[in-house]
Amino acid sequence: MTTESAFINILRGFAKDPAARGLLDDAAVVEIGDSCLIITHDMMAEDVHFKSNANPADVAWKLVASNLSDLAAKGASPIGVLLGFMLGDDDWDRAFAAGLEKVLGHYGVALLGGDTVSNRGDKRALGLTALGIAANRPVPSRAGAQVGDILYVTGTLGDALAGFELIDAGFDEVGPLADAFNRPQARLAEGQKLAPFVHAMMDISDGLLIDAERMATASRLGIEIDLACIPLSPAYVSYRTDSLESRMQAASWGDDYELLFCAPADARLNVDATAVGRVIAGGGLTLRNGDELVKLPPTLGYQHH
Template sequence: MTGRRPGEEGLIARFFRPLATSPGAALLLDDVATVPHVEGRELVVTTDAIVAGVHFFPDDPADAIARKALRVNLSDLAAKGARPAGYLVTLALPRDWTVDWLEGFVEGLAADQEEFGVSLLGGDTVRTPGPLWISVTALGYAPEGHVPRRNGAAPGQRLYVTGTIGDAALGLLLRQDESLALTWDLRRADKEWLLDRYLLPEPRLSLAGVVSAYATASMDISDGLVGDAGKLASASRVGALIDASRTPLSRAASRAVAADREALAVALTGGDDYELLLAIDPDDADAFESDAAAAGVPVTDIGALVEGGGVSVEANGRPLDLGAGSFAHF
């Protein structure tokens, strides 16, 4: 539905107030929100921004942009074993924004609020002469004393990932060059899978309780498996050994890798997976895998934390050279 663009107060009332279902949001009539204390829980806070032309394509559907903005933050909560308690959104709109676009944007937020059981607490709307950007701050609760940081890993512990790795990075390349679908011998379903995985990450919130129970260190994979493994290892003052032959690939990614030797490096180093990377004590590995399966989240042992530093990647016992080894936002 088209219509005249409202001012800021009308914009908040029309588009965002229906999303503010939490009592602490006070119907967005105040400058602050409240988050109640929960006994035995720690409040976990994270924030991420996404910018048109950097983190998403300007012509992406408005609902998908909104969902990605929220989900990348929910992924951070999941990595810390936290359940979402609410979120704030700051939206910087360019001069040419439309009512139709904003309606689609809030529809995306509404869909994910229902899916993940979270509601809007507040935020801000501003104008920008530059590209569209969105910043989300998400809050969640985790069991007190059981928030796994990056620096809790130790030599001998196993390195696990959730889901499949590299789909988003391959999907980005495919979005930029559709001819790669032929190069990689992709079926239509494979192509759609990779494109969807780039457009819409899957936060592993159903694993939050398992993460808090077993992970000694964890983070989500936003800048590539190898690069983020290096960050976790560096924070813990250990090294990491990744077995590429055990790293889980989707059917689509496997077809790409089989057809193009360069695709494996993209899958292992490219960004935007938003899967979880977890250090697990070997004595807990069986229980962790069992509880993860019960939560409906696939997990794979891809290597180990070792003495020393840095990240080594091998396949079938041979070292792999992956170049820079990490996606960078700058």
């Protein structure tokens, strides 16, 4: 079967409009007169992104938040969404719609349209297109990192991984770890504040390591990450301990929806963020744990295949 990256590579062969940013960014950037429209689309599939017994309101939340997270990474303010929905069980559909209303209300975002089809009893796949207006131009891309920049991440990493494990093991779906998996927060305010002074920015959906490698590739430079610096929450550490292995997993599982950005070493940050590495000459990803060099793990993050 084609992998996600192989398929997107085929599309890159003809997605030549500058607004597509070479299919190398979190969103399309469409200049219209004096305005700049930011457009993104992400899907969620049953058994891939959510379990069949997941709360439909949580699925609605994550579908919206994961798309708004891509707008946040471009410093955009959201204006509306379009929903691609597959009908299934009636109670599920109604609970999803109620959850969708709540999450859109939370973010103050309009439902503008969409499309509805039957799933004929198959697994569901849901899509969402989110539209936003860039608050700052030029719109940050993944490609602007410069040698000497510091690499930062907002929030903590790995909480969604731990939350997923707890839910999968049948524990109560309450508490900060389950919330991190079910109801990620799009870092919209942070993205808008950061946009004017970052050199590069993206969100972390597939894992810090694979997403940082994508930023390095887009910027044609290298990125060095110090695993000892990765921010872990107290809840993550008490559930999964603080070891090199648990840090590596927090950096490569995904579903974090935090912002990853590069800023000059002398920049004074206007949001809470943790320095996790730096931009270096060369290419690709280099890992350290304090003073020690660490071999790259076989998989840097989540890839569909």
